[in-house]
Amino acid sequence: MQVIHTLVELRQALAARPLPRTVVPTMGNLHDGHLSLIRQAKALGGTTVATIFVNRLQFLPHEDFDTYPRTLEDDCAKLRAEGCDIVFAPSEADLYPEPQTFRVQPDPAIADMLEGLFRPGFFTGVCTVVMKLLQCVSPTHAIFGQKDYQQLAVIRRMAQQFAMPVAILAGHTQRAEDGLALSSRNQYLDSQARQQATQLAQVLQQIAGKVQAGARDWNLLEQDAIAQLSKAGWEPDYLTVRQRSDLQLPPTRANVLPPLVVLGAARIGGARLIDNFEFDT
Incomplete structure (x- = not known):
């Protein structure tokens, strides 16, 4: 080499x-x-x-x-x-x-x-x-x-x-065994923050599950997810559902939604973490 x-x-x-x-x-x-x-x-x-x-x-x-x-x-x-x-x-x-x-x-x-x-x-x-x-x-x-x-x-x-x-x-995103997306900035996490760090991926998956179950109020989904992470000690920047094609908000009234991705960024401890999951409805 x-x-x-x-x-x-x-x-x-x-x-x-x-x-x-x-x-x-x-x-x-x-x-x-x-x-x-x-x-x-x-x-x-x-x-x-x-x-x-x-x-x-x-x-x-x-x-x-x-x-x-x-x-x-x-x-x-x-x-x-x-x-x-x-x-x-x-x-x-x-x-x-x-x-x-x-x-x-x-x-x-x-x-x-x-x-x-x-x-x-x-x-x-x-x-x-x-x-x-x-x-x-x-x-x-x-x-x-x-x-x-x-x-x-x-x-x-x-x-x-x-x-x-x-x-x-x-x-493809590589993850630790507990689901945390691998990142160079994970090393900024202390032991307590590292235990909490998986919550970001979990909340994003919960959002995707709600959309698959029929939820279409994108603002409410984001507000609920931000409140959930904030209560757990995080400082969220955004947690949102977007169209994969252009990262715009999906339509609220559509029989069939385009391919979607849920994205989030939030701080815990001394680290700012980002993550996402693609999903279909």
Whole structure:
């Protein structure tokens, strides 16, 4: 496995590698959720590239950019064990050799709600770095975890609108035995918060069950779920049912509903957790 830090070296290495070429963009501090994406990439054949870069542009001023875990040596050991071919781990000076004054502004209709509402500017930072990484790697495929559901939707829309020659693929959310979605930020949970952390997934599944049983008052479903988590000591940002196709609210009066997803974000202890479940009615 090659560990590469500069764009010149990356392009030289890629020129000697076969297609297809699949990239898995990450911010490092890898867990089995990330590694499952590497396995998915390896199954496509050709060359598998993992990128490791903590992207300053997608962190708000009060968020954890400076303290976000940087574990490159351990990450590379895990990637090597999975058979990854290339790790591209640029420094900020390598990826942003000059101030990144050009930014990719995503469609507000899909980016300024949910995560975008509570983390303004987040998806501009995500789209900008993903656009740049895809330009660096020139992959045929790119895989993103489904746990970051809205991020996946935004990136798919970006690739479609820019006619980018890359297939954006989803990797299934990986979970601990008790159902908690794997996340690098789970390590911020103390022992008590870790025991409570599964409540987010449980409440989201309860919402889905109510919709399948016929509930259609989306505001009431959200308010009840927020009240339930708040009573348990959480600080919810949102808990909501959306159409998978465009993340808009479903119609309240329809004989047949489109494919749906229930999404949530809430804080417990020192961590902000997000999760989602797709379901049909």
